[in-house]
Amino acid sequence: MKKCFILVFFLTSTILGANAQLLPSVQFGLKAGLNFSSLKSEDGGWLDASTRTGYQAGIWARIGGAGVHFQPELYVTGKSSEAKLVGTDEEGKVTFTSLDLPLLLGTRIGLGPVGLRIHAGPVVSFVVDKSIGESLGQVTEFSEYKNQAWAVTGGLGLDISNFRADLRYEHGLSELSKNDAAPQKLNLWTIGIGYRLF
Numbered sequence: 466m467k468k469c470f471i472l473v474f475f476l477t478s479t480i481l482g483a484n485a486q487l488l489p490s491v492q493f494g495l496k497a498g499l500n501f502s503s504l505k506s507e508d509g510g511w512l513d514a515s516t517r518t519g520y521q522a523g524i525w526a527r528i529g530g531a532g533v534h535f536q537p538e539l540y541v542t543g544k545s546s547e548a549k550l551v552g553t554d555e556e557g558k559v560t561f562t563s564l565d566l567p568l569l570l571g572t573r574i575g576l577g578p579v580g581l582r583i584h585a586g587p588v589v590s591f592v593v594d595k596s597i598g599e600s601l602g603q604v605t606e607f608s609e610y611k612n613q614a615w616a617v618t619g620g621l622g623l624d625i626s627n628f629r630a631d632l633r634y635e636h637g638l639s640e641l642s643k644n645d646a647a648p649q650k651l652n653l654w655t656i657g658i659g660y661r662l663f
Contacts, residue, residue, distance in 0.1 A: 492527040494629065496538070498657030504546035504559055504641070504649055515547040517558070521565070525629075525659060536569040536584060544651060561610075561651070562594040567618055578626040585619030588635060614639040614651070629659035 498521050504514045523540030545560040571584030592612045620633030637650035 490528075490530060492661050493663055494525055494627075494659050494661040495523075496525050496540070496629065496631075496657050496659035497522040498631070498655055500542065500544060500635075500653045500655040502544040502546055502651055502653035504548055504651050506649055517545045517547055519543040519545050519653075521655060521657065523565075532572060534571055534573065536567075536571055536586075538565075538567045538569070540565045540567075542590070544653060546651070558596075560594075560596045561590075561592055563590040563592045563614075565590045569618070571622070573624070575624070578624070580624040582622035582624065582631075583620075584622060585617070588616040588618050590614045590616065609643040610641050611639065611643055614641055616651075618655075620655075627661040629657075629661065631655070631657040631659070633657075 500519045500521055501516050502519055503516045506514075519542065521540045521542040523538060525536060525538040527534050527536045529535055542563050542565045543560065544563070545558060548557060548559050565588055567586060567588045569584040569586035571582050573580045573582050575581055590613065592610065592614070595610050615638045616635050617638060618633050618635040620631060622629060622631040633655045635653050635655065637652050639650070640648045641651060642649045
């Protein structure tokens, strides 16, 4: 009877341990950082846009076990660009404040509290505020921007204990301007620091 009990206990412990390894872990944290964005015309021939610094702040989650993980994030992001119409004196600052939702797939290389991550995925942005410099605002091509945009992002991340660091490039897929004659896309680099709460 004692041997039977030990055997049942051993089998139960083994099964529960195996299931625990299969169950995905869940992490949640905060993140803030800087972005360096530029607004570019499709052909590059009529809009000269310089890179300007913006910000991001929000939350992230990571769901997954060994191998691949899913990492949804939600940020308030400020993006801006110094834009100039080529061949004219029309110039000004274009700014966007948006809610950005990256949906990333990634993998982690490393053991214990230190690991290197590789991740990529789509980003959908919901513009909540936009501002166009007075001079540019008088030009037809800059009269209206869309309220939603899609992009794709990818980059590297580093985990050290509860701290997270990320470097990413985001490439705009959507035309931002409602004027089809003036296609524009926003591209940016982001550097972020995060902290895992649990």
